[in-house]
Amino acid sequence: MRKRYAEPASVDELAALITGSPAVRVLGSRHSFNDIADSDDLLIGTSALPTDIAIDAAARTVTVGGGVRYGDLAKALDEAGWALHNLASLPHISVAGAVATATHGSGDRNGNLATAVRGIRLVTGTGEVVELRRGDAGFDGAVVALGALGVVVEVTLEIEPTFAVRQRLFAGLGWDVVADRFDDIFSAAYSVSLFTRWEEASVSLAWIKERVDEPGRVGEDFFGAVAETAPRHMIAGMDVRNTTEQLGVPGPWSERLAHFRFEFTPSAGAEIQSEYLVPRAHAVAAIDAVRALGPRLRDVLQITEIRTVAADGLWLSTASGTDVVGLHFTWVRDIPGVAAVLPAIEDALLPLGARPHWGKVFGRLDAAAMYPRLEDFRALADRFDPQARFRNAFVRRVLG
Numbered sequence: 575m576r577k578r579y580a581e582p583a584s585v586d587e588l589a590a591l592i593t594g595s596p597a598v599r600v601l602g603s604r605h606s607f608n609d610i611a612d613s614d615d616l617l618i619g620t621s622a623l624p625t626d627i628a629i630d631a632a633a634r635t636v637t638v639g640g641g642v643r644y645g646d647l648a649k650a651l652d653e654a655g656w657a658l659h660n661l662a663s664l665p666h667i668s669v670a671g672a673v674a675t676a677t678h679g680s681g682d683r684n685g686n687l688a689t690a691v692r693g694i695r696l697v698t699g700t701g702e703v704v705e706l707r708r709g710d711a712g713f714d715g716a717v718v719a720l721g722a723l724g725v726v727v728e729v730t731l732e733i734e735p736t737f738a739v740r741q742r743l744f745a746g747l748g749w750d751v752v753a754d755r756f757d758d759i760f761s762a763a764y765s766v767s768l769f770t771r772w773e774e775a776s777v778s779l780a781w782i783k784e785r786v787d788e789p790g791r792v793g794e795d796f797f798g799a800v801a802e803t804a805p806r807h808m809i810a811g812m813d814v815r816n817t818t819e820q821l822g823v824p825g826p827w828s829e830r831l832a833h834f835r836f837e838f839t840p841s842a843g844a845e846i847q848s849e850y851l852v853p854r855a856h857a858v859a860a861i862d863a864v865r866a867l868g869p870r871l872r873d874v875l876q877i878t879e880i881r882t883v884a885a886d887g888l889w890l891s892t893a894s895g896t897d898v899v900g901l902h903f904t905w906v907r908d909i910p911g912v913a914a915v916l917p918a919i920e921d922a923l924l925p926l927g928a929r930p931h932w933g934k935v936f937g938r939l940d941a942a943a944m945y946p947r948l949e950d951f952r953a954l955a956d957r958f959d960p961q962a963r964f965r966n967a968f969v970r971r972v973l974g
């Protein structure tokens with residue numbers, strides 16, 4: 575079927591487009607790496623829909639159009655004295671697109687970005703406008719929804735007073751220390767990420783983000799790793815100007831919590847990404863298993879990021895019911911090369927209970943085994959989208 579593209583300018587126009595097509599998908603900022611956003615017929619862009627950012631100081635919420643990018647939202651919030659609890663590494667992604675795939679940042683106490691959602695307003699497969707608030711029946715299934723329930727036109731997020739963050743990088747954290755003191759390392763700051771290519775004798779970079787309003791617990795060394803004295807990119811040879819300010823210079827959360835600056839081109843450009851979220855209890859076993867694969871990953875891997883995410887109760891969240899550690903892989907753009915190594919990674923991580931990131935490249939998926947509430951999600955999808963207009967090939971594979 576030939577694909578069509580439309581940018582409705584109103585909710586009524588959007589509803590008419592949805593009910594006029596057998597197969598619809600809404601696009602966010604198009605940063606996913608698989609076919610989750612594909613459609614057999616109609617693709618909808620949200621850039622002509624309202625992009626208002628409305629802060630409710632009394633309720634401590636902000637309500638935004640689904641297509642608003644985190645970078646724009648973060649700037650507006652900070653200017654008004656407010657903050658989100660966390661950001662992904664990239665601020666260029668849309669709020670609704672990120673929330674739909676359980677996109678996350680880092681930090682033991684930080685749930686993924688979807689956990690900040692207090693309410694959504696969506697246009698369903700029947701063209702109806704539905705509002706769901708936290709606590710409503712079905713809300714926990716409708717937030718991380720893979721775009722399968724309809725088009726989210728408004729998202730209400732929790733906010734808190736703005737805060738400052740300083741970030742520092744430390745080189746040479748020993749693998750034995752990671753194994754012995756995993757919990758101490760990842761609880762040492764508001765956000766902790768480890769970057770590695772797996773074959774080094776020690777972790778190449780620990781990337782630490784500390785809130786300035788909390789007592790500092792990281793001194794001049796980080797579990798034996800040494801503080802960097804010049805800014806660094808996590809991928810050797812890449813332009814450090816793309817990254818947010820380092821060297822401990824305090825700045826607003828909006829300019830520190832993401833790794834990449836909003837005003838620059840992100841990451842390595844031509845790349846593929848995969849990520850597996852492993853129950854935290856198995857973090858060290860998962861790291862050991864992937865380390866053993868190191869030489870097999872060498873030719874296709876640019877960098878791995880290891881980070882933690884707090885548990886939540888959202889049905890299809892990759893952190894549903896358990897704290898998790900994310901093992902992320904930025905690959906070179908070599909599709910057959912990546913396809914060749916993924917089975918070994920999945921053989922190592924899936925038995926530990928790993929769930930693949932919804933927006934990145936993966937091979938095997940047994941969603942029924944990974945997500946205890948999958949049947950409830952299927953019922954929700956049948957209710958919101960009885961004609962299965964939003965059920966693209968990706969969602970059909972998830973639902974089995």
Ligand SMILES: Cc1cc2nc3c(=O)[nH]c(=O)nc-3n(C[C@H](O)[C@H](O)[C@H](O)COP(=O)(O)OP(=O)(O)OC[C@H]3O[C@@H](n4cnc5c(N)ncnc54)[C@H](O)[C@@H]3O)c2cc1C
Pocket residue numbers: 599600601602603604605606607610611620640641662663664667668669670671672673674675676677678679720721722724725726727840841847931933934
């Ligand atoms: C350089 C880079 C860095 C990244 N860093 C991180 C990271 O730090 N952490 C992390 O977890 N992920 C990360 N990602 C992955 C990314 O966050 C996810 O793929 C995310 O879904 C992208 O959001 P998007 O707006 O581009 O959505 P899209 O890719 O456009 O769409 C994703 C899904 O959301 C649905 N969707 C989009 N808009 C709506 C809407 N209005 N209503 C309903 N459904 C909608 C789409 O239909 C689709 O199913 C990164 C990606 C890149 C390219």
